[in-house]
Every structure is written in C-alpha cells, then in structure tokens.
Amino acid sequence: MNFEQTKTAENLAKTIVIESLNYTNLKYATEIISKNKSINNLLIKISKHDFAHAKIFIDILTKKTSFNIESMQLIVDLSLHLGDIENLLLKIAQNKRKLALDTYTNFARIADEEKQEEIKDIFLNIAKIKAKQSNLLYNYYKKLSNNNLYNPNKEVKYECINCGYTLKAKSPWKKCPVCNSPQEFIFSESFNIESNPTTEKSCFNAYEICKTKKITNKKLLDLK
Numbered sequence: 619m620n621f622e623q624t625k626t627a628e629n630l631a632k633t634i635v636i637e638s639l640n641y642t643n644l645k646y647a648t649e650i651i652s653k654n655k656s657i658n659n660l661l662i663k664i665s666k667h668d669f670a671h672a673k674i675f676i677d678i679l680t681k682k683t684s685f686n687i688e689s690m691q692l693i694v695d696l697s698l699h700l701g702d703i704e705n706l707l708l709k710i711a712q713n714k715r716k717l718a719l720d721t722y723t724n725f726a727r728i729a730d731e732e733k734q735e736e737i738k739d740i741f742l743n744i745a746k747i748k749a750k751q752s753n754l755l756y757n758y759y760k761k762l763s764n765n766n767l768y769n770p771n772k773e774v775k776y777e778c779i780n781c782g783y784t785l786k787a788k789s790p791w792k793k794c795p796v797c798n799s800p801q802e803f804i805f806s807e808s809f810n811i812e813s814n815p816t817t818e819k820s821c822f823n824a825y826e827i828c829k830t831k832k833i834t835n836k837k838l839l840d841l842k
C-alpha cells in the first residue's frame with residue numbers, strides 16, 4: 619500500500635494541526651498568565667516542546683508524502699480565554715491528557731496495524747511526553763486551587779526567577795529580599811513533584827487497552 623493512502627499518513631497530518639494548535643494556545647496562555655513568571659516559564663517550555671513535536675511530524679510527512687505545510691491554516695482556541703488561571707491550566711492539562719491517553723495512543727495502535735513500526739514508537743514516546751506535560755500543569759492547577767503553591771507545609775527550596783536568590787524554608791518571601799520581585803517570581807522544584815494521575819504507565823495501559831479493544835477508554839480520560 620502506498621504510504622500516502624495509509625491511516626498513519628492521515629494521522630500524521632492531524633498531529634501537525636494538533637501540535638501547532640497546542641503551541642499557539644500555549645503562547646496565547648502565556649500572555650494571559652504572564653503575571654506568574656513561574657507558570658509562565660513552564661508554559662513557554664512546554665510550548666517549545668509542542669513546536670518540536672510538530673516539527674518531528676512535519677519532517678516525517680514531508681519525507682514520505684507530497685504533504686505541503688504551506689497549505690495549512692491554523693487557528694487559536696479562543697475558549698481558553700474563558701475562566702481564571704486555574705481553569706486555564708486545567709483545560710490545557712486535560713487536553714494533554716487526552717493526547718497522551720487517547721489520540722496518540724490510538725495513532726500508535728493504527729501505525730502498528732499498518733506496520734509503521736518507527737512511527738508507532740514516535741507516537742508512543744510523544745504520548746509519554748504529553749502525559750508528563752499534563753502532570754506538570756495539573757500540579758500547578760491543584761496547588762493554585764488549594765491555595766498551597768507557596769504553603770506546602772514542609773521545608774522546600776525556593777528560587778527567585780529574576781535574581782537567583784534561593785532560600786530553604788516552609789514558606790517563601792512575599793517580596794524577594796534581594797531584588798524586590800513579587801511572589802509570582804518564585805520557583806520551586808516542589809511545584810513539579812507530586813503524585814499525579816497521568817503517568818507514563820497509564821499511557822501504556824491506555825495503549826494496551828486501545829490495542830485490544832480498539833476503543834477509547836473514557837474512564838482514563840477524566841481528570842479532576
């Protein structure tokens with residue numbers, strides 16, 4: 619079968635739209651929550667990864683088909699604009715979780731059926747990265763909505779993103795004692811580490827489920 623006629627080629631084209639939308643939406647989100655530098659940095663980092671993912675898929679597709687990126691037009695999901703920072707983070711985390719546990723795992727299953735071994739692995743590896751992205755965003759969402767981003771009830775190391783000042787304490791400064799930056803400039807590794815529902819393992823469980831049942835496991839997708 620001609621590669622252009624495979625479902626996998628079609629799925630690759632879809633991923634480019636998905637990743638570009640992800641990238642655009644994250645760029646957009648960074649503008650909305652530019653105040654909180656720590657979340658902002660995370661969103662910028664993730665948006666760069668999404669951009670790289672789009673590039674990976676574009677490269678495969680242009681190498682294997684007559685696909686032309688110039689013909690694609692992209693839009694921003696304006697629904698992101700609704701709601702507060704917490705909800706914005708939750709929405710993006712949900713979206714990543716869906717990619718990890720549904721979209722990309724299904725694309726991997728189809729690629730496997732069509733004997734596109736290499737592309738299957740790329741889909742699965744990127745699903746894993748999406749799961750990680752979902753976790754990071756979900757952690758922030760949880761901490762912000764429980765009001766304990768800066769009150770973890772244990773001693774952790776904080777860093778001022780602006781000047782680099784660090785402090786190990788139970789709760790950080792309101793204003794950086796060195797550069798006067800507000801609390802939104804504080805970053806801590808503790809923001810990123812906590813048990814989370816979207817794990818690499820759940821990714822592969824989802825893959826196994828869709829491989830055998832060939833359906834979406836709706837139960838896995840619910841995040842909240």
Ligand SMILES: [Zn+2]
Binds near residue numbers: 780782783795796798
């Ligand atoms: Zn500072």
